[in-house]
Amino acid sequence: MNTVPEVGIDPLTMLDVPPPEFVSIARGTGFDSVGLRLAASTTGEEPWPMTAGSPMLEETARRLDDPDIRVLAIEVFRIDPGTRPGDYEGGFEVGHGWVPAN
Numbered sequence: 001m002n003t004v005p006e007v008g009i010d011p012l013t014m015l016d017v018p019p020p021e022f023v024s025i026a027r028g029t030g031f032d033s034v035g036l037r038l039a040a041s042t043t044g045e046e047p048w049p050m051t052a053g054s055p056m057l058e059e060t061a062r063r064l065d066d067p068d069i070r071v072l073a074i075e076v077f078r079i080d081p082g083t084r085p086g087d088y089e090g091g092f093e094v095g096h097g098w099v100p101a102n
Contacts, residue, residue, distance in 0.1 A: 006032040006033055006072075007030075007031055007032050007033075008026075008031055008032060008033035008034060008035065008072045008073075009022075009026045009031045009033075009034055009035070010034075010035040010073075011034075011035055011036060011037040015037075015045075018048055018056065019036055019037070019048055019050060019056060019057075019060045020056065020059040020060045020062075020063050022034060022036075023060060023063040023064055024063055026069060027063075027066060027069040031069065032068075032069065032070070033069065033070050033071065034069065034070075034072065035071070035072055035073040035074070035075060036050070036060070036071055036074050036075070037050075037074075037075050037076060038050045038074055038075065038076070038091045038094055039075075039076045039078075040076065041075070041076040041078075050094060051090055051094070052090055052093050052094055057094060074091065
């Protein structure tokens with residue numbers, strides 16, 4: 001049993017840092033996990049190009065291919081009365097396999 005708590009870092013800590021670099025910084029400074037933002041959280045925020053098949057997503061995935069760092073959460077999924085499950089299919093596709101099932 002692991003008695004040492006896991007320490008993660010959230011993208012709000014460094015919103016201006018692209019996800020691949022964010023992963024490298026987190027790993028290099030001793031964090032165990034990261035949260036990744038796949039969509040903008042506000043209308044004024046410019047989202048990173050993290051869609052399925054994008055070069056930035058591929059580079060992020062490459063940097064996550066290290067047992068010393070993992071994804072603990074993906075964000076942002078806004079829900080309002082007009083939201084349909086298919087609206088977030090791309091985000092679920094990107095996050096599949098990164099976020100632990102338990």
